[in-house]
Amino acid sequence: MRALVLGGSRFLGPRLVQGLVGNGHDVDVLNRGTTPAEFPVGVGRLYADRQDRNQMRAVLAGREYGVVYDVSGLAPPETQTTIELLAGRVGHYVYVSTSAVYERRWTAPVTEDCPYNEVEGLAYGRNKAATEQALFKAYRDTGFPVSVVRPWMVFGPNNSIPSREQLVFLRVQLGRPVFLPYNGYVHIQYGHVDDLARAMVMMARESRCIGQAYNITGPDAITLNGYLQIVASLMGREAQVVYLDYGDVLEEAGNYRELLPFPWQYSRIASIEKARGDFGFWPEYDSRRCTVDSLRWYLAELAGSMEYDFSREDAMLARYGGGARRGVITPDGLMPEVVR
Ligand SMILES: NC(=O)c1ccc[n+]([C@@H]2O[C@H](COP(=O)([O-])OP(=O)(O)OC[C@H]3O[C@@H](n4cnc5c(N)ncnc54)[C@H](OP(=O)(O)O)[C@@H]3O)[C@@H](O)[C@H]2O)c1
Numbered sequence: 001m002r003a004l005v006l007g008g009s010r011f012l013g014p015r016l017v018q019g020l021v022g023n024g025h026d027v028d029v030l031n032r033g034t035t036p037a038e039f040p041v042g043v044g045r046l047y048a049d050r051q052d053r054n055q056m057r058a059v060l061a062g063r064e065y066g067v068v069y070d071v072s073g074l075a076p077p078e079t080q081t082t083i084e085l086l087a088g089r090v091g092h093y094v095y096v097s098t099s100a101v102y103e104r105r106w107t108a109p110v111t112e113d114c115p116y117n118e119v120e121g122l123a124y125g126r127n128k129a130a131t132e133q134a135l136f137k138a139y140r141d142t143g144f145p146v147s148v149v150r151p152w153m154v155f156g157p158n159n160s161i162p163s164r165e166q167l168v169f170l171r172v173q174l175g176r177p178v179f180l181p182y183n184g185y186v187h188i189q190y191g192h193v194d195d196l197a198r199a200m201v202m203m204a205r206e207s208r209c210i211g212q213a214y215n216i217t218g219p220d221a222i223t224l225n226g227y228l229q230i231v232a233s234l235m236g237r238e239a240q241v242v243y244l245d246y247g248d249v250l251e252e253a254g255n256y257r258e259l260l261p262f263p264w265q266y267s268r269i270a271s272i273e274k275a276r277g278d279f280g281f282w283p284e285y286d287s288r289r290c291t292v293d294s295l296r297w298y299l300a301e302l303a304g305s306m307e308y309d310f311s312r313e314d315a316m317l318a319r320y321g322g323g324a325r326r327g328v329i330t331p332d333g334l335m336p337e338v339v340r
Pocket of ligand 1: 006007008009010011012013014030031032033034035036048049050051071072073074096097098099150151152153154155160161
């Protein structure tokens with residue numbers, strides 16, 4: 001099948017391109033060419049800024065694709081442009097959305113029919129939700145063949161969000177504390193980038209996926225402490241933890257995004273049964289295997305050279321002084337004790 005990847009050069013994109021090429025597809029990627037990237041031999045390069053309708057019209061003129069993967073669409077205008085330019089010339093359009101489109105839930109799991117987050121949350125989630133709604137409207141009005149994937153946090157080698165993996169490894173390596181909200185007992189869920197890419201390749205073959213949205217993530221949820229426990233056990237070192245109070249979390253998470261690996265105020269846990277039922281997807285990587293793979297990458301490529309300015313964290317520690325609630329997460333798998 002002829003495939004186009006909108007994006008393709010940062011984190012998910014390269015793994016998706018590899019997966020498509022490995023499955024025998026002819027692949028083009030479309031991006032601005034500003035993010036450095038090397039692609040497998042035979043991958044076609046199209047250069048355009050998605051914000052610029054004229055550039056997009058020029059590069060897409062006369063092209064037809066069996067499947068288009070919209071990995072780079074963040075807000076409705078750029079995807080509205082591709083809907084208009086590709087109408088009638090694409091067999092399946094897979095949009096990469098996010099779990100942040102869902103409203104807060106106090107129950108688990110979150111299934112795909114849970115309501116959108118209409119009134120709260122960051123612009124990122126609202127823009128993704130609005131983009132989904134524009135795509136589903138095009139599906140209802142004109143049959144535009146869209147499927148949506150809603151990944152939870154994506155982990156794996158080359159993660160482009162350093163706070164979630166690389167900076168945690170670095171802090172533990174240096175014996176520095178990791179800041180966590182809510183005594184570390186909020187549940188998080190993450191999946192491996194290769195599982196996500198594999199799901200996206202699989203779903204493009206299934207016409208029953210058209211008009212549908214799918215949660216894609218790992219099979220298990222884990223507390224923040226549990227994540228640190230995996231890191232401590234794999235690195236063979238204690239993880240020092242400082243637990244922030246609610247007010248501090250709100251203040252610091254907003255001002256200093258790299259401080260907290262996960263600034264969640266509530267657990268959001270996915271059901272991935274719909275993807276299993278409709279196209280046979282089940283993840284190969286659970287929480288631990290994901291972190292094994294990322295840590296392998298970190299140790300091979302970053303551990304000796306990664307630098308980070310911790311002065312802001314030092315200032316916070318000085319401000320908290322002896323008042324901080326601290327924990328020590330040991331490699332042996334015991335639950336952490338919170339101490340003053
Ligand atoms: N990471 C997570 O935990 C997570 C969770 C849920 C959902 N997601 C979603 O997953 C997707 C994956 O992102 P990724 O960074 O890994 O994807 P990627 O496809 O690997 O990289 C982003 C691509 O977008 C291109 N791009 C950016 N702005 C552009 C523009 N104006 N015009 C054309 N191309 C543009 C970049 O290339 P140039 O810079 O060269 O243009 C790059 O190729 C995103 O949609 C994200 O919202 C991620």
